Amino acid sequence: MKINIPETEKERVVIVGGGFAGLTLARKLSRQDFQVVLIDKNNYHQFQPLFYQVAMAGLEPSSIVFPLRKAFQKDRSFYFRVTTVTEVELAHKRLQTPLGICNYDYLVLAIGADTNFFGNEQIAQHAIPMKSVSEALYLRNRILSDYEKALSTVDYEERQGLIDIVNVGGGPTGVEVAGALAEMKRYVLPKDYPELQTDEIDIYLLEGGSQLLSGMSEEAGEKALQFLRELGVQVMLNSRVTSFDGAEIQTSDEQRISSQKVIWAAGITGNRMPGLPEGAITFGNRIKVDRYHRVEGAEGVFAIGDIAYMEEEAYPQGHPQVAQVAMQQAKHLAGQFEKPSAEWTPFRYRDLGAMATIGRNKAVVDLPKFKFQGFFAWLVWLFVHLFQILGVKNKLFIFLNWVWNYLTYDQSLRLIIRPKQRGEEIT
C-alpha cells in the first residue's frame, strides 16, 4: 500500500522529524519548487528549551508547542503526516510507514535524539526523562501526585522519599529544573502544603563531571553552582548514579540517597532509523554526514540536527547537539537545494553563544565576545527565548505567564490533568 499523497511532476523531499532542524528546512523548502512531505509522530513542533517550565507548572504545554499544520496552511505542495518511519529502503528510495510506503527523491533525516540511560535498564525503568512535552507533563503530574501522597504517609522515611527530588545531569536541563524546584520549595509549597515540613524537602543535583554546564565557560559553570547553592540545592559534582531501584539511589562516590523521584537529564542518544548502512552510525548513535549533510553510502539522503554527526575543523568531535546548530544546518541544506552541487559550499557553524537560567533574576550567558551572569543575563535569556518561540500568540501568552509568575511568586498551573480514555477511570 502506498501512502495517500499524490505523486506530481515535482521532485519529492521527505523530511522526517518536525523539530528545529526539520521544521526550519520544511518552511524554507515549501517555498521552493519541491513537493515537501513532513513526517512526525506528533502533530506539533516542540520548543525544547522550555520543557522544564511545563514540568514546573509555570507554562502550559500549548504555549511551547505549535501545531505543525498551522505552520504550513498556505503551502499547497506541502503534505504533513502524523506517523513514524519503520524502515528506510535505500535501494528503492522509499520509506516504510504504518500509513503505507512513501517514495522519496530526497530524504532528510532530522529525527533528533532521546534520553540516554547508558544501557542501565533499571534506571531506564524508574527514572523520569524529560525529552518531550509529554514527558514534562508526566513529571508535573508525578511531582504533584507525590506531594498529595505524602500527606497521607505517616512513616517519616517514606514521606521524605516522596518529597525529595534528585536531578541527574548538570547540563542546562538539570540546572534549570533544580533551580525551579528550589524556588517552588521556597515560594509555593509552604502555601499549598502547610501540613508538610516543606523546609525538609531536599533537592539534589548530581553531575558526573567536575563542572556544571560543561558545554559553557568555566565562569558560567561556577556561577551556576553558586546560584544553585544559594537556592539550597545540594549539588554533588564528580558523582554518577550507579543504581536506582525506585526508592534509593547509589552513586559512584558511595553515597546513598533515599528518593522515589529521579529526573534524568544525564545525556542523549540518537534516535534509530532502521535501514541505514551500518557504517553511517557513529558516536552517540548519530548519523555521520559530510560537510554537505550527505549520509555516506545512502544516495539522496541527508541528516541534520541532533542526529547528524559532522566533523568540522573547529569541531573535530562533531557539533554540540543544540537548536542553533540544527537551524543553521537546515538553512544551509535548504540553500543547497536551490543550486547545483558544483556551487555548494561546506557547512560552517557560527557559534552565537549559550545560556542557561537558574531562577528569578539568575542566569548565565556566554557570548563569543564576553560573558555575564545575574539579572541582566536573566533578562537576555527571557527575551532570546521569547523571540525564538514560534507564533505570536505563544509569545504573548508566555510573556504574560512570566510576568504573572514573577509578580506573584507562583506557578499557578498545579493541575493533575490527563485526557480520559474511554472506559478508563481517572484515579
Next chain:
Amino acid sequence: MKINIPETEKERVVIVGGGFAGLTLARKLSRQDFQVVLIDKNNYHQFQPLFYQVAMAGLEPSSIVFPLRKAFQKDRSFYFRVTTVTEVELAHKRLQTPLGICNYDYLVLAIGADTNFFGNEQIAQHAIPMKSVSEALYLRNRILSDYEKALSTVDYEERQGLIDIVNVGGGPTGVEVAGALAEMKRYVLPKDYPELQTDEIDIYLLEGGSQLLSGMSEEAGEKALQFLRELGVQVMLNSRVTSFDGAEIQTSDEQRISSQKVIWAAGITGNRMPGLPEGAITFGNRIKVDRYHRVEGAEGVFAIGDIAYMEEEAYPQGHPQVAQVAMQQAKHLAGQFEKPSAEWTPFRYRDLGAMATIGRNKAVVDLPKFKFQGFFAWLVWLFVHLFQILGVKNKLFIFLNWVWNYLTYDQSLRLIIRPKQRGEEIT
C-alpha cells in the same frame, strides 16, 4: 487505619465534591469555626460551562480549572485530600476512603452527576461523554486524530465516518458543541486540511424532544435552532438514538447515520454513594433532601447541588441541575451552620435566568423579565461566564484567548498531547 488529619476540638465538616456546590460551601465554612475537610478525586475545581471550548481547542484545560489547594492557602483549619469515598457508615458517622477512615460530625454530599447512557451499554461503550475536563480533552484529541486518520483513508464511506460528527442531546452542551464544530468546519478545517473535502463534513444534532434547550423559553429554543441551521448543522428533533456500534447510529425515527464519533450529552444521572438509606435515592439517582438540605434518615448528612433532589412549591419536580442552584444551596447551607436550627428558614431558589451560546455573535438569553438573542446576548454570555470563573489569571487568559480567537477566526490549540506514562510509547 485513620486518614492522616488531626482531630481537634472543633467540629469537623466533611464535604465530598469540589464542584460549584462543594467549593462554595467550603469557602464559606472555612471562615467559620469548623474544621473543614474537602474530598475530591481531582486536585482542581472544574468550570463545567466551558468544557465545550476545551474540547473545541479554543481554551486550555488550565484556564477553566482551578487548583483547589490554591483556593484555601490562607485557611489553617482546612484540609484537602485527593481521594474517593467508597462508603458512608452512617451508624459510625464516618467515611471509608482509600486513604483511611474519615470521621465526621457533619457530612455534606456534593458529589454531582455524571453522563446518563440510560442503561444502554453499547452506547456507553462507544459514545464520547463530556462531563469532565479530562473527557473534553479526550474529545479534542479524538477529533484531531480522526482528521489525521481521514487523510490516509482512501475509502469514501470510511473517511466520511471519520470526519462526520453526531451530537446527541439538545441542551446547552449539545447546542454549544454543534455550533462550535460548525464554525470549526467553516473557518479552521479548510486551512488545516486542504486535502480533505471539508464542505462534505456533516455535523448532526439529535434531540429527543420537540425543542432545543428545553430548560429555556420556546423563543430561545427556536432561535437556537435557526442559528444552528444557518451554520449548517443538521438538527433532527424528536429523534432519539436507539443504537450505536461505533460505526453507525440508528434512531427512533428510523434514520441511519454513518459516523464513528457520537458526542453524548443527552442526560445526567446522580453519582452513587454507597451506604445511604435506600429510601433516600429518588428520580435520576438523586438524593432526596428537605428544604434544609437534610438527607432523610441520615443524621448530620446534607446534600447540595446536582445530586440533591428538593421539592419546592415552584419546583415540584426538583430544581434544575445547574450551577446557580448549586451555589445558592451552598450559601444557604453555610448560613444554617451559623445558627441554631430553630432559626433556619427553608431554601428558596431564585432563578436568575439561563443562557446558551451557539457561535460567533450568536447566543440566547432568558432573564426573568425579558428574553433576547443574537449579538448582545452573546456579549452578555461572555461577560457573565468571565465573571463567574475562578481566579484573576484565569479570567485574564480566557479573555485574551477569546479576543484572539474572535479576531483570527481560529482555535489555535489543535494539539494532540497526552502526558507520557513511563514505559509507554506515544503513538
